[in-house]
Structure formats: structure tokens, C-alpha cells
Amino acid sequence: MKKHNLLMASLIAVLSISAFAEDEVTSDTETEDAMVSAEDEVSAEEEVIASEETEAETESSEVEELDVIGYYIPNEKKETTQISNVLSFEQMSKSGDSNAGDALARVSGLSLGSNKKIIVRGLDDRYSQALLDGSILPSPEPNKRIAPLDLFPTNFMESILVQKTYSPQFPGEYAGGLIELRSKTLPDLPFWRFGGSIGYTEGTTFEDGKTYDGGSYDWTGFDDGTRELPDTIQGYIDAGREIDEITIVDTDGLTQEQLIEAGKSFNNNYSVKEEQNLPNGSISTSFGNRWDVGLNSYGLVGSVSYKNSTKNQSETRATYAAAGEAIEDYDYDYTTKTIELNALVSGGIELGFDNSIKATMMYLRNTTDTAAVKNGDILGEGYDNIETRLEWVERSLFTSQLEGKHYVPITDTSEFSWRANYGFGQRNAPDYRTTLFEDREGDGTFVFDNDSGVNTREYSEIDDAITNIGTRLDIPFLRFQQEGRAYAGLDFSSTERTSDTRRFTFNWENTLNQADFDELPLEEVYTSENIENGAVQLFDATQATDNYKADKTITAGYFQIESPILFNVSATAGFRVESTDMSVSTFDLDDPDNKIKSTINQTDLLPVVTGTWQINDSMQLRGAYSETLARPSFRELSPSAYYDIEFGDPVLGNDELEVSNITNYDARLEWYGNQGDSWSIGGFYKRFDNAIERTVLVSADNVFTYTNIKAANNLGIELEGFYYLSFLSDRLANYSLSGNLTFIDSTVEFTDEQKGLQTNNERAMQGQSDWLANLQFAYENINKGTTFALSYNYTGERIATVGTDGLEDIIDEAHGSVDLSYKSNIPGWTGYQWGFKASNILGGERKFTQDGNVTRQYDEPIGFSISFTRAWEDVPVDIYADE
Numbered sequence: 001m002k003k004h005n006l007l008m009a010s011l012i013a014v015l016s017i018s019a020f021a022e023d024e025v026t027s028d029t030e031t032e033d034a035m036v037s038a039e040d041e042v043s044a045e046e047e048v049i050a051s052e053e054t055e056a057e058t059e060s061s062e063v064e065e066l067d068v069i070g071y072y073i074p075n076e077k078k079e080t081t082q083i084s085n086v087l088s089f090e091q092m093s094k095s096g097d098s099n100a101g102d103a104l105a106r107v108s109g110l111s112l113g114s115n116k117k118i119i120v121r122g123l124d125d126r127y128s129q130a131l132l133d134g135s136i137l138p139s140p141e142p143n144k145r146i147a148p149l150d151l152f153p154t155n156f157m158e159s160i161l162v163q164k165t166y167s168p169q170f171p172g173e174y175a176g177g178l179i180e181l182r183s184k185t186l187p188d189l190p191f192w193r194f195g196g197s198i199g200y201t202e203g204t205t206f207e208d209g210k211t212y213d214g215g216s217y218d219w220t221g222f223d224d225g226t227r228e229l230p231d232t233i234q235g236y237i238d239a240g241r242e243i244d245e246i247t248i249v250d251t252d253g254l255t256q257e258q259l260i261e262a263g264k265s266f267n268n269n270y271s272v273k274e275e276q277n278l279p280n281g282s283i284s285t286s287f288g289n290r291w292d293v294g295l296n297s298y299g300l301v302g303s304v305s306y307k308n309s310t311k312n313q314s315e316t317r318a319t320y321a322a323a324g325e326a327i328e329d330y331d332y333d334y335t336t337k338t339i340e341l342n343a344l345v346s347g348g349i350e351l352g353f354d355n356s357i358k359a360t361m362m363y364l365r366n367t368t369d370t371a372a373v374k375n376g377d378i379l380g381e382g383y384d385n386i387e388t389r390l391e392w393v394e395r396s397l398f399t400s401q402l403e404g405k406h407y408v409p410i411t412d413t414s415e416f417s418w419r420a421n422y423g424f425g426q427r428n429a430p431d432y433r434t435t436l437f438e439d440r441e442g443d444g445t446f447v448f449d450n451d452s453g454v455n456t457r458e459y460s461e462i463d464d465a466i467t468n469i470g471t472r473l474d475i476p477f478l479r480f481q482q483e484g485r486a487y488a489g490l491d492f493s494s495t496e497r498t499s500d501t502r503r504f505t506f507n508w509e510n511t512l513n514q515a516d517f518d519e520l521p522l523e524e525v526y527t528s529e530n531i532e533n534g535a536v537q538l539f540d541a542t543q544a545t546d547n548y549k550a551d552k553t554i555t556a557g558y559f560q561i562e563s564p565i566l567f568n569v570s571a572t573a574g575f576r577v578e579s580t581d582m583s584v585s586t587f588d589l590d591d592p593d594n595k596i597k598s599t600i601n602q603t604d605l606l607p608v609v610t611g612t613w614q615i616n617d618s619m620q621l622r623g624a625y626s627e628t629l630a631r632p633s634f635r636e637l638s639p640s641a642y643y644d645i646e647f648g649d650p651v652l653g654n655d656e657l658e659v660s661n662i663t664n665y666d667a668r669l670e671w672y673g674n675q676g677d678s679w680s681i682g683g684f685y686k687r688f689d690n691a692i693e694r695t696v697l698v699s700a701d702n703v704f705t706y707t708n709i710k711a712a713n714n715l716g717i718e719l720e721g722f723y724y725l726s727f728l729s730d731r732l733a734n735y736s737l738s739g740n741l742t743f744i745d746s747t748v749e750f751t752d753e754q755k756g757l758q759t760n761n762e763r764a765m766q767g768q769s770d771w772l773a774n775l776q777f778a779y780e781n782i783n784k785g786t787t788f789a790l791s792y793n794y795t796g797e798r799i800a801t802v803g804t805d806g807l808e809d810i811i812d813e814a815h816g817s818v819d820l821s822y823k824s825n826i827p828g829w830t831g832y833q834w835g836f837k838a839s840n841i842l843g844g845e846r847k848f849t850q851d852g853n854v855t856r857q858y859d860e861p862i863g864f865s866i867s868f869t870r871a872w873e874d875v876p877v878d879i880y881a882d883e
Contacts, residue, residue: 082167082610083622083668083682085720087160093787093823100160100181101149107162107740107774119767120176121164121684121716121744126630126692127175127662133183133360133401135468136171136493138425149179152364153305155284156344158182164684165610165666166626168558168576169472169489172606174628175662175686183360186299186348187288191873197835199280199865202843204312209277209335210371212390213269219308221339221367227392227431229459229502230265243504243540256534263506263531263538266457270435270522272371272388277335280865282307297350307340315858319380320850322806330376330385337369354407365396383439386446387454390433399423414475421468432458435522447519455522456541460501467494477563484563484570491556497634501546506536550584550634560608568614579603580631580659586638598637598655604629618674622682623667630660632692636706651694652705660708663687668718679721688712691748693766695758695802710751712765716744739775744768759803771796771814785825785833792818800848808851817860818842823867831871839863 085107092103120128130137130149161180163170170178199205215224233243236254243262246253254262284305291298315332342365348358374387403419436454437446448455472489506526530536560574580602587595610624638653668682690708720740725732746765750758764770773794780787794816801810823835840860848856 082163083165083624083666084161084163087162089154089158092154092157092160099149099154100152100157103154104149104160104162104179119769120162120179121686121714121742123176123714123765123768126633129171129174129178131170131178131180132362132399132423133403133421134180134419134470135399135401135421135423136466136495137399138397138423138464138466138495149181152181153340153342155286155305156183156303156342156362158184165622165624166606166608166628166664167572167610168560168574168606168608169487171491171493171554172556172576172578172604172628173631175630175664175688183344183362184288184301184303184346186297186346186350186358187290187301189873190289191871192285192287193869193871193873194285195867195869196283197281197865197867199282199309199863201280201309201311201863202861203859204277204310204335204861205279207277207312208274209310209312210272210333210373211275211335211337212272212371214369214392218337218369219339221341221365221394223392223394223430226267229430230262232265233262233504236262237502243538259538260531260534263526263536264528266504266526268523268526270388270390270433270526272373272390277310277312280307280309280863282867295352298348299350300345300347302343302345304343305340306342308337310335310337311861313858315856316854317856318854320807320853320855324851324853326853327380328377330374330378332372332374334370334372334389339367339369341365355405357402357404359400359402361398361400363396363398365394367392367394378436381438383442384446385439385449386437388433388435390431392430392432394428395426396428397423397425408473410475411477414473416471416473418471419468421466423466423468425462425464425466427460427462429458429460432456432460445519448522448525456503456505458501458503460499460546462497462499464495464497466496468492480564480567482564482567482570484561486559486561486563488559489557491554491558493552493554495550495552497548497550499546499548501542503541503543503546505539505541507539548584548586548634548638550582552580552582552634554581555579569611570614571611572608573610574608576606576608577603578606578629582631582637584634584638584653586653596639596655598639598653600631600637600659602659604659619669619671621667621669624664625666626664628662628664630662630688630692632657632659632706636692654706657692657706658690658708660691661689663689673723675724675726677723679723680719682718684714684716684718686714688714691765693748693802709748711749712746713749714744714746714765714768716742718742734779734781736778736780737776738778740773742772744770744772759807760809763802763809764799766799766802769796769798769814785823787821787823789821790818791821792816803850810848810850810855813847813849815844815846815860817844831873833869833871835867835869837863837865837867 087103087107159182161178161182163178163180166172166174166178215226217224236243236258240252241254242252243259244253245259246255282305284303286301286303288301289299312335313333317328317330317332318326319328321327343363344361346358346360348356350356368391370389370391370393372389372391374385374389376384378385378387399421400423401419401421403417405415405417408414408416434454434456436449438449439446469492470489472487474485474487476483476485478484526536531538556576556578558574558576560572562570562572564570580600582600583597584599585595585597606627606629608624608626610622613621615621632654635651636653637655637657639655663686665685666682667684668680670678670680672678689711691712692706693709694704695707718740719742722738723736725735725737746768748763748765750761771794773792775792776789778787778789795814797814798812799809800812803809817840820838820841821835822837823833826832826834840862843862844860846856846858846860847854
């Protein structure tokens with residue numbers, strides 16, 4: 001490492017001497033920094049940025065001052081054999097993005113969907129992969145196989161790779177793109193950083209928000225037991241007892257006295273109240289050190305962060321009949337508090353130049369606490385309703401990985417690498433409470449709806465565990481005086497998921513004085529007295545299809561060779577053989593032996609061919625062909641019904657779903673300038689056979705399912721550019737302009753039978769925007785630690801829900817946002833930095849429409865935050881507080 005640092009310093013110095021200076025003479029003979037950034041390629045692995053500062057000549061003397069700043073920036077986008085984009089930590093920091101989901105939305109062809117899921121090239125998460133340091137991540141979401149990327153703070157990331165063409169070392173479940181999050185590597189120098197931020201959200205901060213009585217530790221994101229399933233009921237469940245009245249036929253139930261005891265054990269809390277919201281805030285610290293002992297090096301990096309934010313939101317919602325008449329029309333007001341707690345520790349050993357071992361552990365926790373009220377005609381019955389919702393959701397993800405790289409004596413630089421990873425994701429939603437009151441007479445008197453099934457208390461938990469093991473052998477070689485390589489490897493992954501839900505309700509239909517209860521707050525109905533005298537009785541409302549167990553084992557082997565075939569043309573060819581063993585068992589918690597099981601067992605051969613033509617030193621043309629696949633999710637494969645939490649719809653799985661086969665074609669022309677300027681234009685085409693889509697069942701009312709449609713086609717064009725503005729004036733050398741534009745056109749093909757289900761037989765794929773765009777104007781002065789970025793993001797209209805049975809498609813209308821980020825060292829305070837961020841500074845309205853009618857509408861608020869960071873280190877500050 002010392003030799004490497006000495007070489008880099010020498011190269012930086014040589015380039016700095018040749019850099020040009022900007023002089024400015026003032027009346028006080030003051031100097032002004034001038035920064036010229038250059039990303040001249042030093043080798044296939046190193047790039048440097050150099051700057052020179054000079055002082056103007058005075059009448060009495062001439063003084064020249066030289067400041068040298070440099071850092072390592074590998075141009076991975078240019079050097080890789082695949083079509084890809086790479087987000088460095090510096091880029092994410094410049095834009096002020098606090099999590100990986102927000103950062104990725106700025107990459108060409110990517111957009112944010114519901115729940116901040118990343119949509120790559122208009123394709124939802126079914127067609128994408130998310131990895132952390134090469135390993136598949138577990139998911140804490142009930143119906144998603146990819147972990148939400150907003151869980152990952154950007155200050156934990158070294159970089160993020162977005163690969164848009166397939167290569168066989170990655171899992172074959174791919175079409176839109178692959179996202180690899182890369183955690184922090186070992187530091188070159190010791191450091192310790194501490195930072196915090198405070199934020200304001202329009203319409204929320206210092207305004208009244210909705211809340212309810214929770215636990216005393218809610219601010220930490222951990223429930224103190226207030227929302228846990230009562231010990232009395234848990235004890236009966238553990239003993240194999242059913243929460244229902246015992247009968248001659250059903251002897252596993254409870255006696256009347258035991259049911260009374262169980263009903264009284266719930267906390268009696270249902271009311272929504274209001275209190276003033278506090279400002280958003282965050283605090284974080286990170287540290288690292290490196291110890292060199294002879295030829296060996298040892299290092300450690302750690303980081304911990306906490307963030308607390310609140311958001312009020314008011315929406316108008318409606319549903320329509322095929323004739324355009326409103327069936328439901330109501331206001332939906334809610335307040336969501338989000339608490340994030342994250343920790344990372346990574347340690348490594350470098351044994352000489354031939355061996356290295358790295359261990360990484362990451363824990364991410366995101367808790368949302370929501371109090372919501374719906375007001376209006378919610379059920380389409382012609383009169384007003386008031387529905388309340390109290391929801392606490394804890395999402396956590398733990399991943400640990402041990403990996404190593406070792407020299408093997410095949411060629412001078414041959415390498416054997418391995419990794420072993422265990423990850424665990426969990427979603428815990430205890431005591432989800434809903435209630436409904438109705439103004440049946442239209443006189444403003446709301447009575448409780450004891451028949452709707454809305455009055456429930458639900459306890460659900462999802463555990464998702466995944467084990468990854470991988471090995472790989474790389475053998476570089478020379479051909480035409482250029483480097484090629486061959487690599488082969490084995491991958492094994494095993495996923496196990498369990499989903500457990502318990503649902504309870506109280507009923508007073510049999511009581512003689514039912515009318516006396518109808519207008520009372522529920523806290524006055526569900527009293528111990530009313531439960532004891534039998535006026536109110538507890539029932540277990542858990543459905544047999546609420547729970548499932550699933551497992552998936554994928555065993556794979558792969559091989560690829562990358563080689564020059566002419567002096568300026570290189571190609572890669574390879575394949576991956578992937579064997580799938582997948583099963584889903586849906587069962588009744590009270591009768592686990594009675595289950596419905598669905599399976600997929602198959603082996604697939606996935607070929608890959610790519611090529612690169614190096615037209616000249618600055619321009620190259622890439623092309624790629626591959627075959628990949630997409631499997632149904634666990635939930636989609638189960639033939640039983642379940643409630644889709646994300647969309648709020650009942651869904652029936654389909655055990656006849658087949659794996660989708662995908663053919664991918666890609667091409668991109670790239671140009672790279674001497675100072676880091678670049679542009680590219682690319683196109684892609686994808687063919688989906690047996691594509692899986694969400695559809696409605698004609699024979700059922702508002703029940704959805706998943707089917708294999710005949711085929712789908714996806715065609716797109718992507719433009720990207722990055723330019724320093726020094727070509728306009730030397731004074732603009734620190735300024736840059738970057739942007740990307742993506743156009744996507746897709747068509748869906750149906751069988752004759754499927755055409756009868758669709759309202760529109762000629763439409764785009766669900767969730768795909770036709771246009772995506774990003775534009776960023778930025779300034780950077782490394783000497784002063786100053787960065788500034790003004791960023792614009794645009795997402796074109798897309799189908800949110802496919803229209804069926806005469807109903808038109810629901811369209812998520814086009815929308816955009818403008819963000820501003822500024823950070824700088826504090827003059828005279830060494831190691832101190834402050835920052836300012838404004839998000840969505842132009843405001844804006846989000847709208848969903850169906851045949852011109854608004855189904856959902858709300859305003860996106862403007863947000864502001866100020867951050868401060870203190871760094872103890874001998875290098876410029878480059879990590880900032882999580883905003």
C-alpha cells in the first residue's frame with residue numbers, strides 16, 4: 001500500500017505541474033482558488049484529478065503557491081465489458097441523496113415506483129436483482145423478493161453498480177438490470193467523523209399531525225411491548241388452543257371464562273388524536289483505521305446512524321364504474337413517522353500482495369408509525385363513513401459476509417475468490433387496528449359498522465433467511481498485447497421464508513342493547529365490564545390463507561471468456577447453468593398439516609455474448625445478447641387467496657404460473673473526453689415469453705390474480721452526457737452539466753382468451769414510463785470542500801393498474817422534482833463542514849387518473865435540511881451527515 005501511495009503521489013505531482021492556472025488581480029492582491037478537474041487515464045486502473053493555484057504578481061515580488069489534491073477514481077463504466085452505470089460515493093454525496101433508492105432514480109433508465117421500489121427500464125422488481133457485495137439480499141416485504149433500496153444509507157456505500165447487460169457470474173433472474181451495492185472498503189488513513197442534521201417539511205413540521213397512544217420507546221423504532229400479542233393469547237396459541245369457543249366437535253377451543261380472559265388482555269386503545277410535529281433530525285458517526293505491519297495490513301471501518309422524520313399527507317381518492325360514475329369518493333389524511341437505525345462494521349486483512357480477507361456485517365432497521373383517517377363514501381354505499389387505521393411496521397435486515405481473494409500460481413495475476421453470506425430480513429407489524437363508523441341516516445350521526453369486518457386487530461410477521469456461497473477462479477492472459485481473462489465459478493443460494501398472521505375481532509351482535517353501543521367510542525365499548533358480561537365477545541378472524549412457508553434453492557455454475565479478437569475489437573462469450581427447486585406451502589395455523597403446495601423444478605441454460613469495438617482512444621461501440629428468466633414470487637405461486645398490503649386488494653395466487661423466458665439485445669456508443677467529459681447513446685430490445693402480469697378475475701368482484709400472458713416486447717433508447725464547462729470559459733472549470741434521457745416503448749401480446757379480459761388489448765407493460773429524464777448542474781472545489789448541485793428528475797406517465805372488464809387503465813401521471821444540495825468547509829474551522837439541502841423545491845402535484853377522472857391526488861411537500869459534520873482526519877472531508 002505504501003508503494004501504491006508513493007506512485008500515486010508522484011503521478012499527481014507530474015500532472016499538477018502541467019495543469020493551467022487562473023490568475024486574478026485585485027486591489028488588495030488577494031488570490032482566488034481555481035480548480036481544473038481532469039480524469040486523464042493513467043492506467044487501466046487509475047485516474048487522478050489535479051489542480052493548481054497561483055498568486056498574482058505584485059509590484060514588489062512574485063510568489064507562486066501550488067496546492068495538490070488527488071484521489072482514486074477508476075473509470076469502471078469505460079473499462080467494463082458490460083453496458084453499465086456506476087454511481088460513486090462522491091456523486092451520491094454531491095446530489096445530497098440519503099439512501100440508495102433516491103440515488104438510483106438519477107441513473108438513466110431508472111425510476112422510483114410505489115414504496116420507493118426501483119424500476120429499471122420500465123420493468124418492475126420481478127425483472128431486476130439487488131446484491132450487496134455480490135450476494136443476494138433477503139427481503140422483509142411480504143410480496144416482494146427484492147429488499148427495498150431505501151433501507152440502504154448512501155454513507156454506507158463505496159459505490160453502486162447498475163449493470164444493464166447480463167453476465168453469467170450474476171443470478172439469471174434478470175431483464176431490467178442488476179444493482180450491486182458495494183459497502184465501504186478499508187481506509188488508507190485513520191479517521192473519525194461525527195455529524196447531524198435538522199430538517200423542515202412543508203405542511204408537517206410544527207403543524208398538527210395525527211397520532212395515537214403508543215409505547216414509551218417509539219422514538220427508537222422499537223416497540224416496548226405495548227403492541228405485542230397479549231401473553232394470555234400467545235400462551236393459548238403455544239399450547240395448541242384455538243381462540244374460539246370450545247364445542248363438542250372442536251375440543252381445541254376455549255371455555256367461556258378463558259375467552260373472557262383473552263378478550264380483556266388487549267389494550268383498549270383505538271382513538272386517533274392530534275399533536276404538533278417536531279422537526280426531522282439525524283445523527284451519525286463513522287470511524288476507520290489501518291495498521292501496516294511489514295508487508296501485511298489490517299483495517300477496520302464502522303458506521304452508525306439514526307434518523308427520525310415525520311410527514312403529513314392529505315389525499316383525495318375515488319373509484320369509478322365503467323361508465324365513469326364515481327363509486328367511492330373520500331379524503332384520506334394520515335401522518336407517518338419514520339425511524340431509521342443503521343449500523344455497519346467491516347474488517348479486513350491484506351497478507352502481502354497475494355491474499356486478502358474481508359468480513360462485513362450490516363444491520364438496517366426502518367420503522368414506520370402511521371395514524372390515518374378516511375372520511376367520505378368509502379364503501380360506495382351512498383353515505384359518508386369514517387375509517388381509522390393505526391399501523392406500526394418494523395422492517396429490519398441483517399447481512400454478514402466473509403470473503404477472500406488469493407493468488408494462485410497459474411499466471412502472474414491469477415486469482416481465486418470466495419464468499420459466504422448469511423442474511424436475514426424481517427417485517428413485523430404488530431397490532432394493526434382498523435375501525436369503521438357510518439352515517440347511515442345522513443344526519444351527521446356516525447354509528448359503528450359491526451358487520452363490515454373492518455373492526456380487526458392484526459398481528460403479522462415475515463421472516464426471510466438466505467444463505468449464499470460462491471467461488472470463482474480468474475485467469476488473465478495476453479493476446480495482441482492486450483489483457484483478456486477467463487473465469488469460472490459456482491454459486492449456491494438457499495432462501496427460506498415464513499409468513500405468519502393472526503387476526504382478531506370483537507363482536508356484539510348478540511347483545512340486547514346493541515344500539516346503545518353504536519355511537520360510543522370503541523374504548524367505551526370494549527371495556528372489561530362489557531367483555532365479562534358477554535355483551536362483547538372476542539373472535540379469531542384469521543383466514544386459512546393468511547400464512548405460508550416457502551423455500552427456494554438455486555444451484556448454478558458459470559463460465560466466461562473475455563478476449564481481444566482483433567487489435568481494437570474484444571468479445572466475451574459465456575453461459576450459466578441454473579437449477580431451480582422452489583416450493584410454497586399455504587396452510588391454516590390451527591391445522592398446519594392441511595396445506596396447499598406449489599412447486600417449480602427446472603434447469604435453464606443461459607448464454608451470453610458481448611462485444612466491444614474500440615473505434616479510437618476516446619470512442620467505443622458495445623453490443624450484447626443474452627437469455628435470462630423471471631420466476632414467480634412465493635406469494636404469486638400459491639393458489640390461495642391473500643390480502644395485498646401494497647395495493648389493498650384481495651389476490652388469488654396461481655399454482656400454474658410458469659417461469660418467463662427473456663431474450664435481451666443491447667447496443668451503446670460511448671465517447672470519453674480527456675477531462676472526464678463523456679456521452680453515450682444506446683438502444684435495447686427485450687422479448688418476454690410467458691410474461692407474468694397482474695390481472696383481475698372476471699368471475700369475482702375486485703379479486704386479482706397473476707397469469708402468464710403470451711408475450712411482451714420492450715424497446716428503448718437511452719442518451720447520457722457529462723461535461724465540464726471549461727470549454728466555455730476557464731473560469732467555469734469547476735462547473736459541470738450532466739443529464740440523461742430515456743424513451744421506452746413496450747407492447748403486450750395476448751392469446752384470444754386473454755384478450756377478453758383486457759379493456760385495452762393494445763397497451764404498454766404495467767408500471768413502465770414512456771419518458772425518463774435527469775438533469776444536473778453542479779460545482780465542485782475540492783480545496784474548499786465545496787459542492788453544489790441543482791438536480792431535476794422527470795418520470796413520464798405509466799400504467800399503475802391495468803384496466804379490465806370495461807374499466808380503463810389507471811394512469812400515474814407524469815411528474816418531476818427539483819432538488820438542491822450544497823456543502824462546504826467552514827472557513828477557519830479545520831475539519832468542520834456544513835450543508836444545506838432543499839428537496840422538491842418547486843412543489844408539485846401527484847395525480848392518478850382513470851379515463852380522465854382523478855382516482856388519487858396529493859401534493860408533494862417542499863423539504864429543507866441543514867447538516868453539520870466534524871471530521872478528525874488528515875484528508876479532506878468526504879463523508880457527510882445523513883440528511
